Amino acid sequence: MHADVWGGELWIDVLRSTLEYGLAPKSWTDYLYLSVGGTLSNAGISGQAFNHGPQISNVHELDVVTGKGEILTCSEEENSKLFHAVLGGLGQFGIITRARISLEPAPHRVRWIRVLYSSFSSFTRDQEYLISLYGNPPSQKFDYVEGFVIVDEGLINNWRSSFFSPRNPVKISSIGSNGGVLYCLEITKNYYQSTVDTIDQEVEYLLKKLNYIPSSVFTTDLPYVDFLDRVHKAELKLRSKGLWDVPHPWLNLFVPKSRIADFDKGVFKGILGNKTSGPILIYPMNRNKWDQRSSVVTPDEDVFYLVALLRSALDNGEETQTLEYLSNQNRQILRFCDDAGIKVKQYLPHYTTQQEWMDHFGDKWSQFYQKKMEFDPRRILATGQRIFMPSFLASSSPSSGSVAPW
Incomplete structure (x- = not known):
């Protein structure tokens, strides 16, 4: 089934x-x-990526306008080099004009659950256990697995955590968090009218396997569409208060599973202190659900985490929420990873030099460069990313007599 x-x-x-x-x-x-x-x-990632892969793993066919002005249909079988280049290619090779997207029967409702942890090791162990169930029958796995980090009192009851009741707010101090940090596991179970009688039993069975704080289970039930569109509803609330159209110095990182505990210690319990100005998402994904022929770069481990610091620069008189402060803190986080040898990869990457881009793509750089020369030799697409600058290409072209970038 497709559209x-x-x-x-x-x-x-x-x-x-x-x-x-x-x-x-x-x-x-x-x-x-x-x-x-x-x-x-x-x-294209969210909490379903552990099971179905990112959105680029659920595409059968594309129509693409290349940088040479060619209009090509591409897929696994036809123009496959262009197909894999464009998926995750940051717009460098062509403009996607049509996509054939894989579909499934739409669930009717969603059981949406959040549980809290004070132990980071228990939190990540449970997340990694849940995503290991991806091959199980639907009744024996959750359909969505995400999580977020709570480093101050205000964040747990903010827009992202809005189904914690405002009349009964959760307080970090009442749960005995480790170093002032809590971790929230966010999971869902989809169901249909035909499975409404078994949803409670399925959820109870899966929750029994987890090691969260027993008193911290928060559950709601809602239509499938309402769950998928949850962030837009929060956006409308923030727009009504004038809190949406502000600078967002976001930082999205793929962190190897083997170093996620070091990241927690150095960033969540270190650099961030006890104050932030927006959600901090953290959840694992299975690398075997990503097609390594695409242009996306991920850590070279079977499991890696997305860590998304989705902060907003608010003009409320607090130094820790200014654009300059948050941007400097993002650079500090990247320096920490570099100094500690944590081989993170940026998702939605932003770099200012060609060497940084080459380091980002690593072993994929040679192919990325060659595909650019094949599909957009005049370098007219996505120039603002500064991946391929004319002066750089002139100095690194094999015909110039200098060493090529691969």
Whole structure:
């Protein structure tokens, strides 16, 4: 089952259209008011990625306008080099005008659960256990696994954590957190009208395997569409208060599983202190759900984590929330990873020099460069990323007599 979708279509509109047939895409981003071509040019990730892979792993075919002005259809079988280059290719090789997206029967409702941890090792152990169940029957696994870090009292009851009741707010001090940090596991179980009688039993069975703080289970139940569109609802609330259209110095990192505890100690319990100005997401993914032929770069481990620091620079008189402060803190986090030998990879990457881009792509740089020369030799696409600058290409071209970048 699939849908042919225009590249400029928003995912929310794709969802509305496919639901008319009782179907829905398998893999999502947390926010649906993004274009299909835009997310496929990066990867497209959310809590379903451990099971279905990112959005780029759920595409059968593309129509692409290359940098040479060619309009090509590509897939695994046809123009496969372009197909894999464009998926996660940051718009460097072509513009996606149509995508054939894989679909599945759309669930009717979602059981949405959050549980809290004071131990980071217990938190990550449970997350890694849950994503290891991806091959199990639907009744024996959750459908969505994410998590977030809570480093101050205000964050646990903020927009991202809004189903903790405002009349009964959760306080870190009442739970005995380790070093002032709590970790929240966010999981969902999809169900249909035909499985409504077994959903409670399935959830109870899965929760028994976990080691969260017993008194910290928070549960809600809602339609599938409402869950997928949850961030937009929060956005509307923030817009009404004038708190959305502010600078967002976000930092998204893929962190190897083997070093996630070091990242916790150095960043969550170290650099961030006890104050932040936005959600900090953390959840693991299975690398075997990512096609390594795509242009996306991930850590070279079977399991890696997304850590997303989604902070907002607010002009409320606090030094720790200014754009300059948060941007400097992001650089400090990257320096810490570099000094500690934690081989992170940026998701939605931003670099200012060619050497940084070459370091980012690592072993993939040679192929990335060659595909650029094949599909966009005049370098007219996505120039603002400064990956391929004319002066750099002139000095690194094999015909110039100097050493090529690979």
